[in-house]
Amino acid sequence: MNILHLSWMFGRPAKSRMAPQILTASAYAMVSAILLIVLGGAYSFTSFELEAQGTYLPLAIFAVVLLVVPLLVLGSAAARLSARSNDRALSSLRLLGATGAQISLVAVLQAAGTALAGALAGIALYFLAAPLASLIPFQGAPIGSAIYLPLWVLAVAVAAIVLLSAGSAAAGLRKLVITPLAVATRSTVPTPSWLRAVICIGGILLLYALFSNMGQFMQSIAAIIAVIAGGFGLGLLVMNLLGPYLVAKVGKGKLRKASTPQQLLAARMILESPVESWRQVSGVAMASFVAVVGGSGAALMASPGNEFGQGTWMEHVPADIVTGVLVTLAISFICVAASAAISQSASTLDRAPLYRGLNRLGMPYTTMNAARTKSIMIPALTASIGFAIASTILVLPLAGAAVLLQPLTVITVIACVVLGLLLVRTAISVADPQKLLASRE
Amino acid sequence: MLENSLGHPPVLDARGLYRSFGSTTALNGIDLQIALGQSLAIMGPSGSGKSTLLHALAGIELPDAGSIMLNLPGRAPVDIQGLKDKARTKLRREYFGFVFQSGLLIPELTAEENVAMALMINGVPRNAAIASAGSALAELGLTGMEQRRIGQLSGGQQQRVAIARAQVTGAMVVFADEPTGALDSTTGFEVLDTLLRCTVGAGKSLVMVTHDPNVAARCDRIVQLQDGQLTSDSLHPSNAAKDGAQQ
Ligand SMILES: Nc1ncnc2c1ncn2[C@@H]1O[C@H](COP(=O)(O)OP(=O)(O)OP(=O)(O)O)[C@@H](O)[C@H]1O
Numbered sequence: 001m002n003i004l005h006l007s008w009m010f011g012r013p014a015k016s017r018m019a020p021q022i023l024t025a026s027a028y029a030m031v032s033a034i035l036l037i038v039l040g041g042a043y044s045f046t047s048f049e050l051e052a053q054g055t056y057l058p059l060a061i062f063a064v065v066l067l068v069v070p071l072l073v074l075g076s077a078a079a080r081l082s083a084r085s086n087d088r089a090l091s092s093l094r095l096l097g098a099t100g101a102q103i104s105l106v107a108v109l110q111a112a113g114t115a116l117a118g119a120l121a122g123i124a125l126y127f128l129a130a131p132l133a134s135l136i137p138f139q140g141a142p143i144g145s146a147i148y149l150p151l152w153v154l155a156v157a158v159a160a161i162v163l164l165s166a167g168s169a170a171a172g173l174r175k176l177v178i179t180p181l182a183v184a185t186r187s188t189v190p191t192p193s194w195l196r197a198v199i200c201i202g203g204i205l206l207l208y209a210l211f212s213n214m215g216q217f218m219q220s221i222a223a224i225i226a227v228i229a230g231g232f233g234l235g236l237l238v239m240n241l242l243g244p245y246l247v248a249k250v251g252k253g254k255l256r257k258a259s260t261p262q263q264l265l266a267a268r269m270i271l272e273s274p275v276e277s278w279r280q281v282s283g284v285a286m287a288s289f290v291a292v293v294g295g296s297g298a299a300l301m302a303s304p305g306n307e308f309g310q311g312t313w314m315e316h317v318p319a320d321i322v323t324g325v326l327v328t329l330a331i332s333f334i335c336v337a338a339s340a341a342i343s344q345s346a347s348t349l350d351r352a353p354l355y356r357g358l359n360r361l362g363m364p365y366t367t368m369n370a371a372r373t374k375s376i377m378i379p380a381l382t383a384s385i386g387f388a389i390a391s392t393i394l395v396l397p398l399a400g401a402a403v404l405l406q407p408l409t410v411i412t413v414i415a416c417v418v419l420g421l422l423l424v425r426t427a428i429s430v431a432d433p434q435k436l437l438a439s440r441e
Numbered sequence: 442m443l444e445n446s447l448g449h450p451p452v453l454d455a456r457g458l459y460r461s462f463g464s465t466t467a468l469n470g471i472d473l474q475i476a477l478g479q480s481l482a483i484m485g486p487s488g489s490g491k492s493t494l495l496h497a498l499a500g501i502e503l504p505d506a507g508s509i510m511l512n513l514p515g516r517a518p519v520d521i522q523g524l525k526d527k528a529r530t531k532l533r534r535e536y537f538g539f540v541f542q543s544g545l546l547i548p549e550l551t552a553e554e555n556v557a558m559a560l561m562i563n564g565v566p567r568n569a570a571i572a573s574a575g576s577a578l579a580e581l582g583l584t585g586m587e588q589r590r591i592g593q594l595s596g597g598q599q600q601r602v603a604i605a606r607a608q609v610t611g612a613m614v615v616f617a618d619e620p621t622g623a624l625d626s627t628t629g630f631e632v633l634d635t636l637l638r639c640t641v642g643a644g645k646s647l648v649m650v651t652h653d654p655n656v657a658a659r660c661d662r663i664v665q666l667q668d669g670q671l672t673s674d675s676l677h678p679s680n681a682a683k684d685g686a687q688q
């Protein structure tokens with residue numbers, strides 16, 4: 001029996017693995033569709049006049065880079081789900097005497113197969129969504145057919161997604177081999193090392209200096225963009241260093257105050273791995289940061305008395321930056337929602353015996369579901385509120401001016417963040433153990 | 442056998458239980474009365490319907506036909522068969538305790554919190570629940586392990602945490618499905634001793650599924666199941682004589 005045959009035997013769509021496989025494939029479909037739409041949007045800028053491209057392309061590349069983080073989280077959630085749903089089949093293979101190398105190959109082939117199916121579906125999704133996305137206006141006109149990427153880009157994107165999934169399957173497998181019993185890995189609450197503290201404080205000071213001297217950069221658009229982009233990069237770094245620590249702090253507070261079973265359980269779930277909790281919602285923090293800094297920057301540029309090159313391509317820049325911020329927000333929330341839905345479904349499926357057993361003991365599914373939901377929403381709210389406040393303080397002069405001069409833009413951006421959080425909340429309800437497990441009883 | 446020395450009616454009174462899964466008949470007309478304070482072992486070959494019977498008696502999954510009455514001291518009789526799903530969930534967490542082969546402990550919680558959870562779900566405030574959990578664990582010889590996570594406990598210790606959880610609510614009936622099935626025989630007997638002490642020793646009933654004749658021999662009464670029917674029902678002479686309350 002050769003390896004391909006084995007992978008097909010264990011990896012083909014089967015009723016028992018249907019739910020995880022569909023989830024995984026649709027996650028990959030979403031990753032590829034979003035990636036293609038974003039690339040398509042960026043690509044459409046190449047049809048602008050050369051001078052405009054000089055401003056738009058760096059911004060677009062910057063947005064793509066920003067979105068890589070949530071997209072990677074989504075992709076790795078999918079890869080882990082696919083690996084987990086195959087755990088059992090793989091370990092039975094091992095019992096049957098397959099060598100470690102053979103098993104790795106089977107697992108990687110399976111993951112790649114699922115990713116391929118998902119990526120192809122993603123291309124279909126991209127063509128379905130493209131007409132809608134092409135309505136988004138840049139430079140005063142809808143993107144239009146410029147959103148359609150050349151064929152070779154589609155091929156490269158599919159190949160990249162398949163390779164990435166194979167890579168994470170291989171990485172995930174190493175963990176599986178080390179802990180064959182699939183015992184949850186325990187990480188202790190991260191204490192910020194002195195290096196971490198220095199980077200954070202330095203970063204914050206630098207950011208503060210940058211943004212409080214914003215006025216001096218106001219001379220040219222390129223300078224403003226450079227400052228905003230540099231600020232974002234620094235901000236993201238600080239954020240990812242502080243995030244797990246902040247989540248752990250909030251989790252400990254919740255643990256102390258917990259009075260109901262669901263509160264206690266949720267706090268413990270968060271503290272189980274603050275790094276993991278943070279990773280799941282880091283996209284939300286990033287979105288808040290983008291919303292505050294990008295939003296107020298854009299609002300300010302668009303404010304009266306700040307006219308850039310009337311009648312040239314430059315007059316559209318402020319409006320386009322608002323559009324860009326909103327698109328980035330929307331996409332990062334979609335990614336966070338999708339990856340939370342996937343990893344929550346994976347964990348519910350993983351814990352099916354425990355959840356069913358606890359229900360037998362008399363612990364209602366609703367309690368478990370409430371705990372699970374809280375364990376995502378508490379970090380999400382922490383990330384979003386915490387980093388919205390932090391970035392507002394950071395760009396206080398900017399944000400203050402924006403609220404005064406362009407309240408509508410500010411309100412739109414805030415509404416977007418609230419909608420995004422609601423989206424995450426709705427998305428994780430697919431992993432409700434009652435719905436997900438009752439049907440398979 | 443049906444009434445204990447105080448004249449209390451059987452705590453569980455099941456009649457005509459019938460349950461089928463497709464073409465398999467898992468329970469085929471079972472009548473079983475369990476006295477308060479009695480320890481009952483359910484034995485039988487694999488697939489004979491032991492777990493199905495246990496689940497029916499505990500109101501986890503209702504049989505297709507038959508009736509199950511629960512008579513707790515000082516409470517009105519309850520017809521389990523007539524309860525909706527939600528009411529049965531409530532009944533289980535308030536009046537029954539469970540110990541399964543896999544402890545079904547929540548890995549993120551400490552030993553103490555796992556036990557306290559059973560009380561908190563019944564509305565006991567956290568501090569009181571933690572205090573009761575602490576003393577329940579101490580009674581089972583787990584002093585010093587309250588703050589440990591489940592993964593940091595041995596199999597036997599985990600089962601004792603599960604026993605603490607089953608008895609901390611004061612449940613008068615404890616159901617156990619192969620509670621020692623995953624343990625070595627020495628640890629198994631230690632856990633069994635603990636289980637008997639916490640249940641029968643405290644005037645509660647224990648309904649236990651087991652494959653192990655030596656484990657069953659420690660109970661007051663043994664029933665044998667075969668193809669969904671009771672084929673034998675015997676009081677264990679020495680044990681029944683020992684606590685004498687059964688006849
Ligand atoms: N959910 C179910 N769906 C279909 N058949 C079932 C289900 N649960 C039990 N059965 C069948 O009912 C019969 C009795 O099962 P049960 O689990 O009660 O056996 P058991 O005596 O506990 O066996 P074991 O000692 O192996 O645990 C078996 O033939 C089993 O296959």
Ligand SMILES: [Mg+2]
Pocket residue numbers: 491492493
């Ligand atoms: Mg069984």
